[in-house]
Amino acid sequence: MCLSKVYLKKIDPESLVLEEVFRIAEDNGTILVRSIFGEEKKLEGYSIGEVNMVDNYVILMDAGDIKNA
Amino acid sequence: MGEKQKVSAELSISLEQWAEESLESIGIFKNKSPEFERLQKQVIRQLRTVYSDKAIDIFLRTKDNRKIELPDGFAKVTGPCGDTMQIFLKMDNGVIVDSSFQTDGCKPSVASGGMVAEMIKGKNIDEVRKYTQQDVLDSLGGLPEENKHCALLAINTLKEAIENFNKKK
Numbered sequence: 001m002c003l004s005k006v007y008l009k010k011i012d013p014e015s016l017v018l019e020e021v022f023r024i025a026e027d028n029g030t031i032l033v034r035s036i037f038g039e040e041k042k043l044e045g046y047s048i049g050e051v052n053m054v055d056n057y058v059i060l061m062d063a064g065d066i067k068n069a
Numbered sequence: 070m071g072e073k074q075k076v077s078a079e080l081s082i083s084l085e086q087w088a089e090e091s092l093e094s095i096g097i098f099k100n101k102s103p104e105f106e107r108l109q110k111q112v113i114r115q116l117r118t119v120y121s122d123k124a125i126d127i128f129l130r131t132k133d134n135r136k137i138e139l140p141d142g143f144a145k146v147t148g149p150c151g152d153t154m155q156i157f158l159k160m161d162n163g164v165i166v167d168s169s170f171q172t173d174g175c176k177p178s179v180a181s182g183g184m185v186a187e188m189i190k191g192k193n194i195d196e197v198r199k200y201t202q203q204d205v206l207d208s209l210g211g212l213p214e215e216n217k218h219c220a221l222l223a224i225n226t227l228k229e230a231i232e233n234f235n236k237k238k
Contacts, residue, residue, distance in 0.1 A: 004095065023096040026104075051108050053091050054115045054213075 005057045006033050008046070017041055017060065024048065029063055080122060083129040087176075088112035120180075121210025128176045131183030133169045142234030148222035152178050156185065156223075156230040165189050165197060170223070177216035181223035184209050189227065198231050200224060 006017040006024065018041055023034040031043045049061030088109045089099065099105045142158035152174030159167035168189050170182030184205050189197045205220040206212060212220060
């Protein structure tokens with residue numbers, strides 16, 4: 001897959017978590033995002049809301065929001 | 070089950086596998102992500118929006134993604150995107166009796182290579198040398214704008230393979 005941009009809740013420059021992401025690991029409500037530049041971000045209480053393989057982005061949502069959707 | 074339904078069922082299974090592989094490639098695994106099935110369905114919907122059934126069928130099920138030993142015509146071309154395509158031709162009396170391709174490129178490159186290999190089999194070389202990028206795109210039912218260069222890479226590699234055959238004659 002091409003490298004993705006990862007956003008929190010919506011596609012918006014201010015919601016951008018990380019660019020050039022190659023790995024998104026999900027484990028017990030924790031999301032670990034890694035970029036090819038070695039940057040890493042850990043987000044608690046979130047889940048993967050949307051993966052877009054065509055436009056190459058991922059949106060993370062509050063875990064509760066996804067369960068209630 | 071009719072042939073059309075059978076193909077459609079096979080395509081669905083192949084798409085599920087492709088979506089699964091795509092998600093796994095970024096670290097989202099079936100046994101780890103509680104959202105896996107929902108995300109897999111999202112990806113399948115996206116793929117079906119962007120690619121035609123023909124393109125999906127070719128890049129998931131082509132049997133021409135292989136090397137031909139001692140080919141009569143061969144070329145290896147690297148496109149501006151960095152993807153490399155190889156085309157192998159086996160000839161008999163001016164007719165392409167077998168053809169295959171190999172690529173390290175993305176799925177649209179695989180589709181383009183597979184389409185070219187399928188299009189040229191059993192055809193006379195004089196007819197094949199007239200094929201264009203547009204012929205490949207038309208046969209695939211189109212490709213997204215950003216992937217159209219994959220069809221050009223396949224056709225350029227084919228032309229080089231024909232040149233290689235002509236030089237050997």
